[in-house]
Every structure is written in C-alpha cells, then in structure tokens.
Amino acid sequence: MTRFLLLIAAVGLGLSSPLLTDSGRVQAQVARTDTIRFMAATRGFDYENPISGFREWCYTNYWHQSWSNPSSALDEVAQYQAPPRTQDSCHSNSDEKVDLATFGFTNVSSCTESSPCQSLWAGGTSGTYQDGCEVIEVDLYDYLTWDDNAKSGDWKGKQRMLHTLAPNSSWTYFELPPIPVTSTGRYNRTEIGTVQNDTGCLNGTGFQDQGYHVHHDFMPPTVSPNCAWGRNDDPSSGLGQRDTDWQKENPNHWVHFLVHSLGVACVVPGPDAANWLLRSGGELDDTGAGMRALATTGTPVSIAYTCFTQSNWCGTETVAKELAVAAYRRYQGISPVDYFNAQQRRFPPSGDSADNYWYNNGGYYFNVKYAWAPPSGGTDSCGGSRNAYEAVYSVYYYGSVGIGCVQNWMNPGAANLSAPGVANA
Amino acid sequence: MLKSRLLRWVAVSVVIAIGVTIAAVAGSVGPSVWPDKDRPHFATPPPLEQLPTPLSETSPAAAQDRAKGIYEGPLGEFSVTPRKAAAFPPCPLPPRRAQNYKASELYSPFFGETLEVNECADGKIMGFSFYADAAFGRRYFVGPAKVPFEAPFDRLVLLTVIGHSALAQLPIPAYPGSLRLAVIERFPSGHESGILVWIDNTHMTLKEAAALAAQIMVRP
Numbered sequence: 001m002t003r004f005l006l007l008i009a010a011v012g013l014g015l016s017s018p019l020l021t022d023s024g025r026v027q028a029q030v031a032r033t034d035t036i037r038f039m040a041a042t043r044g045f046d047y048e049n050p051i052s053g054f055r056e057w058c059y060t061n062y063w064h065q066s067w068s069n070p071s072s073a074l075d076e077v078a079q080y081q082a083p084p085r086t087q088d089s090c091h092s093n094s095d096e097k098v099d100l101a102t103f104g105f106t107n108v109s110s111c112t113e114s115s116p117c118q119s120l121w122a123g124g125t126s127g128t129y130q131d132g133c134e135v136i137e138v139d140l141y142d143y144l145t146w147d148d149n150a151k152s153g154d155w156k157g158k159q160r161m162l163h164t165l166a167p168n169s170s171w172t173y174f175e176l177p178p179i180p181v182t183s184t185g186r187y188n189r190t191e192i193g194t195v196q197n198d199t200g201c202l203n204g205t206g207f208q209d210q211g212y213h214v215h216h217d218f219m220p221p222t223v224s225p226n227c228a229w230g231r232n233d234d235p236s237s238g239l240g241q242r243d244t245d246w247q248k249e250n251p252n253h254w255v256h257f258l259v260h261s262l263g264v265a266c267v268v269p270g271p272d273a274a275n276w277l278l279r280s281g282g283e284l285d286d287t288g289a290g291m292r293a294l295a296t297t298g299t300p301v302s303i304a305y306t307c308f309t310q311s312n313w314c315g316t317e318t319v320a321k322e323l324a325v326a327a328y329r330r331y332q333g334i335s336p337v338d339y340f341n342a343q344q345r346r347f348p349p350s351g352d353s354a355d356n357y358w359y360n361n362g363g364y365y366f367n368v369k370y371a372w373a374p375p376s377g378g379t380d381s382c383g384g385s386r387n388a389y390e391a392v393y394s395v396y397y398y399g400s401v402g403i404g405c406v407q408n409w410m411n412p413g414a415a416n417l418s419a420p421g422v423a424n425a
Numbered sequence: 426m427l428k429s430r431l432l433r434w435v436a437v438s439v440v441i442a443i444g445v446t447i448a449a450v451a452g453s454v455g456p457s458v459w460p461d462k463d464r465p466h467f468a469t470p471p472p473l474e475q476l477p478t479p480l481s482e483t484s485p486a487a488a489q490d491r492a493k494g495i496y497e498g499p500l501g502e503f504s505v506t507p508r509k510a511a512a513f514p515p516c517p518l519p520p521r522r523a524q525n526y527k528a529s530e531l532y533s534p535f536f537g538e539t540l541e542v543n544e545c546a547d548g549k550i551m552g553f554s555f556y557a558d559a560a561f562g563r564r565y566f567v568g569p570a571k572v573p574f575e576a577p578f579d580r581l582v583l584l585t586v587i588g589h590s591a592l593a594q595l596p597i598p599a600y601p602g603s604l605r606l607a608v609i610e611r612f613p614s615g616h617e618s619g620i621l622v623w624i625d626n627t628h629m630t631l632k633e634a635a636a637l638a639a640q641i642m643v644r645p
Contacts, residue, residue, distance in 0.1 A: 065541035066556055073556075123600070124477060128573045130607060130623035131554045131562050132510040137626060139602060151484060151599040155628070160556055166477070170495070170507060171575045173487065173600045174477035192477060202564070203513035203551045205520040205543040219558050354485045 032108045032262040034119040034181045037254035039101035041161045041216040042076040042092060042195075044248040054247040058090035059239065060210050063231060066217040072231050073217035074239070074255055075210065083244040090244060092195050092212035098164045100124070100138050101189040103251045104181035106262075116180035119262060120156060121146040124192055125173045126166035133201035134169070136161045136193050143178055144263035149357050154265040155221055157229065157258055162215035163207060166193040185251055218256040224312040227266035228259045269313035276306060276317075283319065295324040350391045367396040486598035493577035501583040502609060503592045504569040511566035513552075514618045516545035523550055531563045531620065533641045558602070559627030563610070563641055565618035572607045572623075586635045587642065593631055602628040608638045 044055030061075035078096060081089035104119055111117035124138040138159045146153035166174070176190050195214055201207040220229035232238045232254050239246070239255070246253045260266070277284040283301050284290035294301055298321040307314040322343070326336035338359050345358035348370045359366045370393055377388040480487045496505055523544035526532055531553055544550045552564025574581065574594040582593045586608045594605040606624045613619035622638045629637065 123480070125600075125603070125626070127575065128508050128510055129554070129560050129625050130510050130573060130605075130621065131552050131560075131564050132513070133554065135560075148483075151480075152601050155558075155602075158558060162556070168479070171597075171603070172491070173480035173597060173603070175480060175483055176477050190477065200510070202543070202554060203516040203545075204518050205516060205545060205551050206554060208520055208543065217556060219556070352485050352489075 032106055032117070034104060034106045034117075034260055034262055036119060036179060036181070036258045036260075037103040037251065038159060038218060038256040038258070039103060039187075039189075039254055040076050040246065040248050041098045041101070041159070041164075041214045041255075042078055042248075043097040043099060043191075044246075045078040045080050047080050047082070054249050056244070057246050057248055058085050058244045059246075060085075060090065060213055060243075061215075062240070062243070063233065066219070070231065072220075072256060073215055074231075076214045076216050076255075077212070079244055079246075083242075085244050087211075092214070094195070094197065094212060096195045096212065097191050098136065098161055098193050098195060098214055099189045099191050100159060100176060100179075101187070101248060102179050103185055103187050103254065104179055105185040106181040106183060109183045111182045113182050113184065113186065116182045116186050118143040118178040119181045119260075120179040121153060122176040122179055122190075123173060124166065124176055125171050126164075126169045126193060127171035128169070128200075131202050131206065133162055133206050134165050134196045134198050136164045136166050138176065138192070140179070140258070142260065142263060142265070145265070149355065156227065156260050156266065157221050158219040159256075160215075160217050160219065161193070162217075163198040163201065163212070164193045164195050164214055169193075187249055187251070216255060218258075220258070221260075221266040222312055224266050224268070225310070226261040226264045226268060229257060231256050267311055267313050269308050269311040269315075272308035272311050272313070273317060276308070277303070277319065291324060291327065294319060294321055347391070347393060364399045365396070366398075367394075369394045369396065480597075480600060484599040487600065490577060490580070490598050493579070495575050496578040496581060500581055501592060502570060502590045502612075503607065504571045505574050505581065505592075506571040507575045508573055509571055510573045511564075511571040511619075511621060512568045514549070514565050514567050516549065516551055517547050518545065520545060523548075526550060526553075529553075531565070533563060533643075535640050535643075559624055559629065561622075561624040561627075561637065561641070563620065563622050566621050567613050567618050570607070570609050570612075570619065570621065572605075574605060574607075582631070584631075584635070587639045589642070591635065591638070593634070595631070602626055604629060604631060604634055606631070606634045606638060608642070610642050 040057045042057050044057035046052055046055045048054075048056065056079035057076055058079045059074050059076050063071050064073050064075075065071050066073040077090050077092040079090050083089065100122060106117060106119070108117065121141040121143050122138050123141070124136060126136040128134055140156045140158065141153035142156055168174070176192070177188075180186050180188055195212040197212060198207045218229065218231070221227050223229065233240050237252065276282060277290075278286050280286075282290070283303055284294070290301070300321070301319045303317040303319070305314065305316050322340070326339050329339040330336050345368070347368060348354065348356045350370060350373055353370045355367055356369055357365055357367050370391060373389045373391045375388055377390070482488070495507055497507055498505060520543040523529075523542040526540060526542040526544075529550045531550060533553070536553055536555065540553070542550060542553060552562055554560065554562035554564070572592055574592070576594045576597070580595040580597070582595060584591045584593060589608050589610055591606060591608040596603040604624075604627050608622040610620040610622050611617075622641050624634050624637060627634055
C-alpha cells in the first residue's frame, strides 16, 4: 500500500520519477548520466597554425557578475597573436561569429561516434533587452522529456551571450540541432550569430570600453542529485591559470559544464512528497483514511510549506481529488501519468493539422489530429449530427492492447467523444 | 462518394502493437560534482556546420503568431518600438565601477549585496540589470516609455502593478519562457528621469512577473 500510494502521489503532484514503471506506459528507463562541457562562445582564431583546427581565444574579464552563485560570466574574444594579452593580440571584430559549442560525453557505452546519443534539446532566441543590451539566449531542455508537440520539457539551463545577435534578432525563436554525447566525447558546434558593437547596453556602461566581445554566462538549473554544474576555475588547469591560448575545440578548455541525469528533472520531489503525505499522522497516512476522506468529500487537502532537503525543493502542496481518480486508474491498470496527461490535452484549433499527441512514448501513442471542417453538415455514422464547418478530428491509437469495437469515426460534437470516452480509449 | 472519402479521411487507426523493446539499462550513476578528468578525451573532428531552424518552421502555432505581424506604435502610456529600448539620460564616458551603488535611487534590496555595477564618468548609474533564467532590472529613461517588444497586438496586455502602468508581452505560442513585462515606476518630468522596471524572457506567469516587479519597486 505504501509503495502504491507513493507512486500515485508522485504522479499526483505532476512530477516525474524514475520509479514510475507501469505496464501501460512503456518507457525506456535509460539510467544515463551525461556531462556537457560548454566551450567558448567566441569563434576564436587559429593564429598558431591555420590548419591545426584549434582556434585560440582569450578572455578580457575573468569570472564576473551573473545571477548564479558563483558568478559564471566570462568576457571572451578571439586571439590573433601570441601572448601576452594586448588589444592587438586579443580582440574581436565586427563580423566575428559566435557559436553554441559543446563537448559531450556519457556513461553509456552504446553512444558511439558512429551512433551518438542526444542529450539536450536546444532552443534559442535573440533580440534587445529593455536595458538596451543585445543578446542571444539558448535554453537547454532534457532531450528525453522534451515534448516537441507541447514545446516543453525539463529545463536544464541556459547559455547567454550578451553583446551578440542572431541573424534574425526579432526575438524569433529557433531550434538548434540537439546536443550530442558519446562515451568518448563528441565536439559539436552550431553557429548562432555575430558579436555586436553594443554601445546602447545601459547607455555604454554595460558594454564598457573593451570593444567587441562576448559576455558568456551560464544560468544553471537547480542543483540536485540529478543536476550539477560548474565553471572552469580548477586551480591546476582552469581558466584562472592564464588569460590567453585557450583552444576552442580542446575538450579540456571548456568554460562551464553541466552534468545531468537524462530523462529526470533536476528537482524531483515526488518521492519525498509522497513519503511526507504518507507519514504517520500525515494527510494521506498509510491507513487510507486520508485518501478515503479526499475521495468522499472531494475537498482539496492543503499541506503547509515544507522543504525536502534531499530533492532540493520547498513549497506547498495541494492534493486534489484527481489524485484519488488517478489511484483508481492505477487500480484499473492505467498509468496515472497517462491519466494526467490526458487531462491536460486539448483538441487542436481548426486549421492546425499538425500531429497533436496526447500521449506518445515512441512505442505507444494516442494522437488527436485536426482533419478538416467540411462545408456541409449532416449525420455521421455514429448517429451524431454535425454542423457545417464543424471541425472533424482523426484519432490515431497505437497500443499493446486492442480497444475492441470502436466506431470508425467520431465527431467532437457527438456524445461518443465525451471526455470520459476519450479518457477511457 | 464524398462521404466515403470523408470516412477514409477521418478513419480511426487501431493497431495492436506486437512488441516493444525496452532500451537496455546501463550503469546508473549519479552526477559527479566535477567532470572526470581521467576519462579519455579525443578532439574528434568537428562535424559539418549545423544551422538553427526557425521555430515557425516546426510549430504551426508559432507560424500563425508570426503571420499576424509585429505591432509597432503607441499603446497606453507606452510606445512599442521593436529593437529600440527607451532612451537613457546623458552619460559621460568612460564608465567606471560604482563604489556606492546603494545610494542610487534605482537600487533595491531585492538586488542583494556585493553587486558589480558600473556608473558614468559623472557618477550616475544608468540602471541595475540582472541576467538569470529571466533578465530583469530597473533603469532610468527619458522621452517616451519605449519598450522593444516584438509581438502581434493580441499578445500585448496593458495592466497596472501596484498602481503603476504596465505592459506585458504574453509568451509566444509553443515557446515557454518568453513573457516580458515593463512597468513605469516614474514618468520623466523636468530634469528628473523616468524609472522603468523590466523583466524579459521569463518562465513566470504574468501574475508572478507582476509580483516580482512589485518586489523590486518596494522601497525599504
């Protein structure tokens, strides 16, 4: 009973947990830990040997203010001559490119150079902040939990490049190729823009007088057992050693790193929350009285502000009657995750014929797709009436169990596609 | 005939999966605090140049939003000017590191301690900016309250935040973390600059963003 409710509670809070395995939801449980090293954002220049493939870069301002702790911003420029660092040897030019460059490795040996694995989904945008500073931002999401339909997933950090712009800098969002990893390490680079003469940034006080450069910082996700990050300030080999001759493609010449468990959110308070609810005297104690009261009255149960140190989470919880419904779905053999997902899904608007998965784990799916809105009404084969220009949807189901005799077409206006009908499908 | 074609168009596909392969589980290890230096590293040849793909090509919702066009012009007490932020008061350069930034009326205890803030050569601070998962700050402005928002008219919302005029740019469909908010804390008058509190590209809801702006504006 305890474990059962623990699982349900984890889902009921809308949280994902690696403990969740269910016959109705077959998901690849890949216990993979990926390390992504973020290399310099400045393109750099191969001044030593133009064919070596290593582009050198310098920094003009060591770790300085950013919102993270410790500060994680570095001002990067290209290096055109041998040290020491001077304006001639280290500077950037007006057309200098900036990149999202990474070196990614993983603990899974099947991720190889010939068959790399994807670790992070990357999406960027670029424009002018309200303080006048120009910027490119790249948000990073867990590749496994990224839902391309909903365009959301577990956030794993952000690389920011101040004083740069992407080609389309109207805050147009763009998707970058995902960040790959292999067991031996894989370098990856995507060009995303150019440096700017950002004299409008805080009226010049945010750009200072050092000329073109990239203020490169990393906004980390919440640190937890699933996510760690750092900056390269190792005294023996880190950026504090010197300010020149850093090589863009050298795997050890990184700027920031992120270590994350693939497929797991950085903060996963579900199990802790469940244990708290199930504690002796807890709101949903193991006697079942709390759950019975919730199901009987339907009144949400609120739990006071609580901190879970293990999962790095603080907040308040509200347990709603849907938790009891999810528990019942579990009893029926349906994954509570699927139940909650279905609750949050929608019919796509008319004209949007893109695939709209209510559930999709790659193996099984349930897809509700706009088909068309015929200009004439009529009666459908299920006996329901349909008005002219009423949207007609296709429903595609792929599962391990047949769903028996189902009407071969349905109309949202008809009773046979009621919410319970869809939820039960 | 038409109905039969319609039936085919909207037919429900019911397919029974024969088998599902569960990916093999390998080595469950929690993240280390530091990248493993002993791991063999090879500087593999960089792959071919990769290029970004506009979201409007992968998201119909984003494409529809984009097709509506960008609003530019007056809106309430604001002026929506894509790519152009509100003007700052004059600032003699070169800038220098501000030593007594807490004396600035722009400083808020919410910003914390030990900040790195630059000031103009005459000692005036143009603004406090912070770049976290969202970017936000408080700054001076002169002239019209320009906001560099870039969105269709139907994503721009006028509101008030603790009595101050505010303009929000609601998130772009299909992309989280793109809410923006500007609050006019003080209008410029005479020789006194206006004060703008701003938040860009946040995952917060509008209510949460307004609460953050209010926190910044509250004076001790």
